[in-house]
Amino acid sequence: MMGINRRDFLTALGVAGGGSALAFGPQVGLKVFQTLWGEDWVEVPTGLETRINSICQQCPGGCGITVRLVGDRAVKIDGNPFYPINRGGLCPKGQSGLQSLYDPDRIRGPLKRVGERGAGKWESISWDDAIKTVITKLQEIREKKETHTIAIMAGETRGLMQALLERFLLAFGSPNYIRVSDDLAAGPLDAFYLMQGLKEGLVYDLEQANYILSFGCDLLQSFWSPVQVLRAFGYIRRERGSRARVIQIEPRQSITATKADEWIPINPGTEGALALGIAHLMIREGLHDENFIWNNAFGFEDWIDDSRISHQGFKGLVLKEYSPGIVSSITGVPVDVIIRLAREFATTKPAVAIGLRGDVPSQMAVHALNALVGSIDSPGGVLVARDIPVPELPPIEPDEISQKGAQMPHIAQPAKEKYLLADYLPHTFLERASTGEPYKLEALFLYQTNPIFSSFNPEGVAGALDKIPFIVSFSSFMDESSQQADLILPDHTYLERWQDDPVYNLKGYPIIGLRRPVVSPLYDTRHTGDVIIQLARGLGGSLAQAFPGKDFPETLQYYFQKLFEQGRGDLVGQEFEEAWSKLLARGGWRSPSYQTAEEFWQRLQEKGGWWEPIYYYGEGERVFKTPSQRFEFYSQILKERVGVLAEERLKAIGVQVRGDKLFLPHWEAVKPPESNEEQYPFILNIYQPLVFAGLINASQPFLQGITSPAPLERWDCWIEINPELAKKLGISYGDQVWVESPRGKLSFRAKLVEGAMPEVVNIPLGVGHKALGRWAKNIGKNPLLIVEGHLEPLTGRPLINTTRVKIYRA
Numbered sequence: 001m002m003g004i005n006r007r008d009f010l011t012a013l014g015v016a017g018g019g020s021a022l023a024f025g026p027q028v029g030l031k032v033f034q035t036l037w038g039e040d041w042v043e044v045p046t047g048l049e050t051r052i053n054s055i056c057q058q059c060p061g062g063c064g065i066t067v068r069l070v071g072d073r074a075v076k077i078d079g080n081p082f083y084p085i086n087r088g089g090l091c092p093k094g095q096s097g098l099q100s101l102y103d104p105d106r107i108r109g110p111l112k113r114v115g116e117r118g119a120g121k122w123e124s125i126s127w128d129d130a131i132k133t134v135i136t137k138l139q140e141i142r143e144k145k146e147t148h149t150i151a152i153m154a155g156e157t158r159g160l161m162q163a164l165l166e167r168f169l170l171a172f173g174s175p176n177y178i179r180v181s182d183d184l185a186a187g188p189l190d191a192f193y194l195m196q197g198l199k200e201g202l203v204y205d206l207e208q209a210n211y212i213l214s215f216g217c218d219l220l221q222s223f224w225s226p227v228q229v230l231r232a233f234g235y236i237r238r239e240r241g242s243r244a245r246v247i248q249i250e251p252r253q254s255i256t257a258t259k260a261d262e263w264i265p266i267n268p269g270t271e272g273a274l275a276l277g278i279a280h281l282m283i284r285e286g287l288h289d290e291n292f293i294w295n296n297a298f299g300f301e302d303w304i305d306d307s308r309i310s311h312q313g314f315k316g317l318v319l320k321e322y323s324p325g326i327v328s329s330i331t332g333v334p335v336d337v338i339i340r341l342a343r344e345f346a347t348t349k350p351a352v353a354i355g356l357r358g359d360v361p362s363q364m365a366v367h368a369l370n371a372l373v374g375s376i377d378s379p380g381g382v383l384v385a386r387d388i389p390v391p392e393l394p395p396i397e398p399d400e401i402s403q404k405g406a407q408m409p410h411i412a413q414p415a416k417e418k419y420l421l422a423d424y425l426p427h428t429f430l431e432r433a434s435t436g437e438p439y440k441l442e443a444l445f446l447y448q449t450n451p452i453f454s455s456f457n458p459e460g461v462a463g464a465l466d467k468i469p470f471i472v473s474f475s476s477f478m479d480e481s482s483q484q485a486d487l488i489l490p491d492h493t494y495l496e497r498w499q500d501d502p503v504y505n506l507k508g509y510p511i512i513g514l515r516r517p518v519v520s521p522l523y524d525t526r527h528t529g530d531v532i533i534q535l536a537r538g539l540g541g542s543l544a545q546a547f548p549g550k551d552f553p554e555t556l557q558y559y560f561q562k563l564f565e566q567g568r569g570d571l572v573g574q575e576f577e578e579a580w581s582k583l584l585a586r587g588g589w590r591s592p593s594y595q596t597a598e599e600f601w602q603r604l605q606e607k608g609g610w611w612e613p614i615y616y617y618g619e620g621e622r623v624f625k626t627p628s629q630r631f632e633f634y635s636q637i638l639k640e641r642v643g644v645l646a647e648e649r650l651k652a653i654g655v656q657v658r659g660d661k662l663f664l665p666h667w668e669a670v671k672p673p674e675s676n677e678e679q680y681p682f683i684l685n686i687y688q689p690l691v692f693a694g695l696i697n698a699s700q701p702f703l704q705g706i707t708s709p710a711p712l713e714r715w716d717c718w719i720e721i722n723p724e725l726a727k728k729l730g731i732s733y734g735d736q737v738w739v740e741s742p743r744g745k746l747s748f749r750a751k752l753v754e755g756a757m758p759e760v761v762n763i764p765l766g767v768g769h770k771a772l773g774r775w776a777k778n779i780g781k782n783p784l785l786i787v788e789g790h791l792e793p794l795t796g797r798p799l800i801n802t803t804r805v806k807i808y809r810a
Contacts, residue, residue, distance in 0.1 A: 253755025
């Protein structure tokens with residue numbers, strides 16, 4: 001491998017940033033790019049220039065892309081102008097996708113471990129031998145009638161691929177599909193469930209909003225679909241006739257706060273209290289939407305149940321406990337600012353309040369504001385995305401062994417009296433893998449997830465994985481978790497494989513994109529969907545009949561054939577076509593741009609996806625699936641989950657309040673009992689830069705080079721400190737600083753910023769890998785290593801920003 005120094009690399013980045021094609025430029029730039037894309041690419045590509053539409057997978061956003069090819073080599077990625085998610089736009093991560101395809105450290109074929117786990121000793125094996133090894137292991141498990149002892153842990157997976165993984169487990173006889181999601185990018189999904197009865201489909205109609213209150217949601221950096229938000233933000237600020245007002249409320253001055261009309265610093269963890277203070281003013285001054293509350297809400301006023309027992313409503317609680325003075329003392333936000341925000345929010349409609357997936361009461365408090373202004377299922381407010389018409393696969397008939405195995409308890413399901421709102425939790429799975437309770441896990445498959453890096457306790461995760469006799473990773477890269485595997489069966493990159501991508505946009509429209517190969521596989525990799533189908537056919541019996549196609553592409557065509565037969569929607573197209581489709585749909589008409597299934601499939605590949613660009617307001621049965629079929633300020637779902645739990649159980653799980661208040665939006669101080677404020681005086685706030693949101697792009701050097709506008713922070717990690725605090729501690733810009741929590745300490749380079757509150761220190765998340773190739777290994781620090789990982793009492797999900805730390809010069 002040729003050598004390359006940092007200076008040469010940055011020089012090449014400068015050339016690329018100037019708009020030059022990657023294959024052209026100074027000789028040093030060409031050498032750098034040869035290094036980035038492997039020793040085999042030493043010639044400037046030649047041949048016919050073509051373009052192929054596909055779908056990006058650099059984050060969960062699901063943007064449409066157009067890949068430019070010269071001959072058979074992909075040389076540039078741009079946005080697909082037809083695709084409604086991004087309309088030709090693309091973020092830096094999408095632009096850097098070629099570095100995934102041409103990464104010189106990709107795993108180039110199946111590997112078998114030959115040394116101790118984690119020792120990094122592997123030998124190449126054939127795909128036939130690899131598949132045979134897995135089948136033999138699964139047959140042994142099945143012969144012992146222990147089919148429930150296998151599990152699949154998957155990252156941000158959706159559509160047909162998720163269906164295949166779940167279907168394989170069902171046919172084999174295991175309940176253990178474990179989905180690992182990025183909670184930092186998720187919205188207030190728990191509040192959405194408790195107050196509207198829905199677990200997915202939450203979208204914010206930003207393009208029609210006139211007033212946006214963002215409670216800690218860094219829209220322009222770490223939203224789940226960044227390009228959608230960036231386009232919407234530009235539209236409401238520059239393009240449309242009336243300029244929307246954006247207020248960012250958070251402890252750190254993020255990119256979104258910088259671009260907003262106003263940044264309101266707030267004490268960490270008190271966002272819910274501020275929301276309730278705003279609600280107090282709105283209700284006291286009669287600024288709430290009485291029509292929405294009268295016709296669509298439950299639990300606003302005090303009420304009496306069927307047993308003639310009276311209950312407190314949201315109005316009474318808020319007016320009694322959350323006056324501006326009380327809220328100001330909690331949040332640090334001045335009283336006059338609270339009053340002004342309430343009046344602006346209530347009178348500048350349509351208005352929308354956006355929150356994060358933090359503690360449940362705070363989620364509910366923020367979401368309640370949307371009901372108070374009538375912004376539920378209304379333009380410029382909170383929408384419930386229409387169902388994506390996912391075609392069903394043929395029914396399967398598991399045999400007796402599989403049926404019994406699938407009925408066993410989920411390995412990651414916590415005790416119901418422990419976390420009342422949790423179906424399953426990845427950390428529960430790891431605990432049980434360590435203890436062997438309620439049963440010992442025999443095999444684990446890892447798909448698009450790296451739990452050792454993304455966990456608060458990497459040593460504990462590695463220890464749990466070590467207790468599992470057989471681990472298979474489908475990763476394309478040697479990440480930390482793949483190092484613990486027995487077999488690695490590398491998947492194609494997203495630019496080499498077929499896949500569907502169901503998603504919805506911020507207008508609530510259902511969309512299904514088609515990800516297709518833009519180049520033939522560069523190495524001896526294989527689509528994980530093909531591997532799953534091969535395993536099923538090799539195991540025989542009902543498993544062999546579980547999939548309608550002989551491989552993934554054939555199954556995908558079956559899937560889209562069924563979509564065609566549903567007779568809904570049309571292929572994606574230009575914005576004027578959206579207007580035409582809407583007009584037809586409102587009149588009950590439909591005029592698709594294809595006639596036959598064959599034409600549908602062919603044009604689908606050309607355009608890049610399907611959609612149904614219509615949203616129907618006022619469908620109460622779709623928007624409210626609560627017991628009352630209304631928006632519930634008083635959550636009857638939560639009341640049913642709590643049931644008759646004894647006082648000691650509520651105390652044990654960390655629930656502080658009692659009575660009706662527990663089921664209403666309220667504020668509780670999220671303060672771990674072992675917290676030592678005197679010894680650890682600062683709150684650690686972790687955030688995700690755009691380039692690393694989702695924790696999947698650290699091995700791409702172009703992104704490492706733009707992590708920060710300041711050169712000293714690139715290819716590294718840093719800590720943001722308020723200048724006055726730094727002065728008191730004797731810390732200067734660029735100093736190495738120890739950040740110590742009860743869990744341990746790490747050193748970071750100091751960055752002094754006015755946008756850091758004095759009692760809060762901020763560290764970006766995304767680097768600090770111990771593996772993943774030359775562009776990620778041993779670069780920066782992973783702040784999760786010192787996060788204590790306190791758990792939300794009702795959901796069991798980690799609360800990432802509750803750790804207290806102390807800082808001092810290294």
